[in-house]
Amino acid sequence: MKNIHVVLVLVIIGAILLSACTTTHTLNSQETIKTLKIGIITPLTGWGAYWGVPVINGAEIAKDKISSEGMKLDLYIEDSKANGKETVMAAKKLINIDKIDAAIVDFSMPSLAVAPVFKDEKTPFVYVGYVKSILEENDYAFKSFLDVESDCKKMVRYAKVNNKTKKLGAILAQTEYSHLCLKGAKEIEPNINEYWYNFGDTDFKPLFTKAKDDGVDTIIIVGWTDEFVPFFQQMVEMDIDFNILCGSGSECVPNEVLKNIPEETLQRIITFDLYGLEDTDFAKKYNEKHPNASKADLVAAAYGYDEVIILAEAAKHCNPVTKDCIKEHLLTIKDYPTALNSNGFKDRVLQIKTKLYNVKDRKLSVLE
Structure with a gap:
């Protein structure tokens, strides 16, 4: 009889443990399939639209790639008009209404304006701009773009x-x-x-x-x-x-300059820009989808692509996905699919390879 009681107790304990494991597995599965929400604030109208429109095109290619690998991702897109006030309003909407997990912001001035909002809301964001002061004041900020x-x-x-x-x-x-x-x-x-x-x-x-x-x-x-x-x-x-x-090269020597400025003036230009972009799988795919894209379009699209990929790669390490977890793993990710030939962050600055160029036959040519 004593043995029967022992067996019954063991059976009950086993059933409880099995139930707990099943419940845990179910929760983990639900957490794993949680949709990652990324907000993108970029100029889609006004003078900065030349940048923002291809950024979104590049981000959509990244979304397709991520979705094909089984991860759920939603992009929430807002027009900054390259304006600080508009960017702040967009960020508040993304945080309070759309409940984003992370954000991308284009251009230095809008990024400077919106940085305090993301800091207060403890929301990680990658910004595309030359400025570095944002990093000193905001642990949730990660700088993309050139140095x-x-x-x-x-x-x-x-x-x-x-x-x-x-x-x-x-x-x-x-x-x-x-x-x-x-x-x-x-x-x-x-x-x-x-x-x-x-x-x-x-x-x-x-x-x-x-x-x-x-x-x-x-x-x-x-x-x-x-x-x-x-x-x-x-x-x-x-x-x-x-x-x-x-x-940078895509800004100071755009198509309008290459086509319309005399050759002798173009030959006096030295510039810096990304290296190896045209040889990437991303470039081939982008040019297939957008056959009339300029070099400047491709550069902007590459930033949109890499930033979405990077945020998704960080989120893959999070179960559940939280803002703090994304922030933590942004510091360590390496070896992800990249259009920029970037290699993760060092001191929260994206490491991007650049080269010097001059202009030959109305095209940028590598100097070193």
Whole structure:
């Protein structure tokens, strides 16, 4: 009788354990299939739409890839209009209504404006911009895009070593990323004439005149397509023969510049940009879907693709998916499918390989 009681007790305990295991397995299965929600705030109208539209196209390719591998992913897309106020409103909607797990934000100024919102809500976000100060104030921020300080330093070093400059001047907007560029440039050449303008201004002729009067033969500048098109047009109108160190390549040498600016001016350009993008599987797929895409379109799309892939890769390590878990694993992910040839974050800065380029036959050509 005693043995029967022991057997019954063991059977009951076994049934309880089996039930617990089954329940745990069911919960884990439900947690595993939880839909990852990513918000993307990018300019879809206004001057920045040239960037935002292909970003979404690239993000959709990433979503298709992730979904084909069995992970549920929803993208919530908001138009920032490249405006800080619009970006803040979009972020609050994404957090409070759409209940996103993570976000992507394009451009430096909108990212600076919205960073406090994501910090307060403890929401990890990847931002595409040159600025670094966001990282100092927000542990949930991860920087994508190029390292302007390092790349400006690289351009000036090349120009000095190869006798491409005698007197260097900087024409720069009053922005954080301009100061970062100047800092990097001055590590190689401390004596740089500085000519500053307000962000958004596009009348460069007075600055050209001052630089020419000062004996400057080479200009360093970083900025956006809407600045560089008038920049080069005005150089041609004034018949000025500065050597130009500019970045990034997809911004300072867009198709409009390559097609319409005289060859002799184009040959004076040195720029920095991504390396190896055109050879990736992503590029082939993107060009098949968007056969009329420009190089600038492909670059923007590659950022959209990589950022979605990176956030999804981080979320794969989370069960359940939480904002803090995504943040933790963003610090360590490596060896994921990449269009940018990126290799994870170091100190929350995405590691992206770049090269210097010049222009030959109206195309960018690798210098080193």
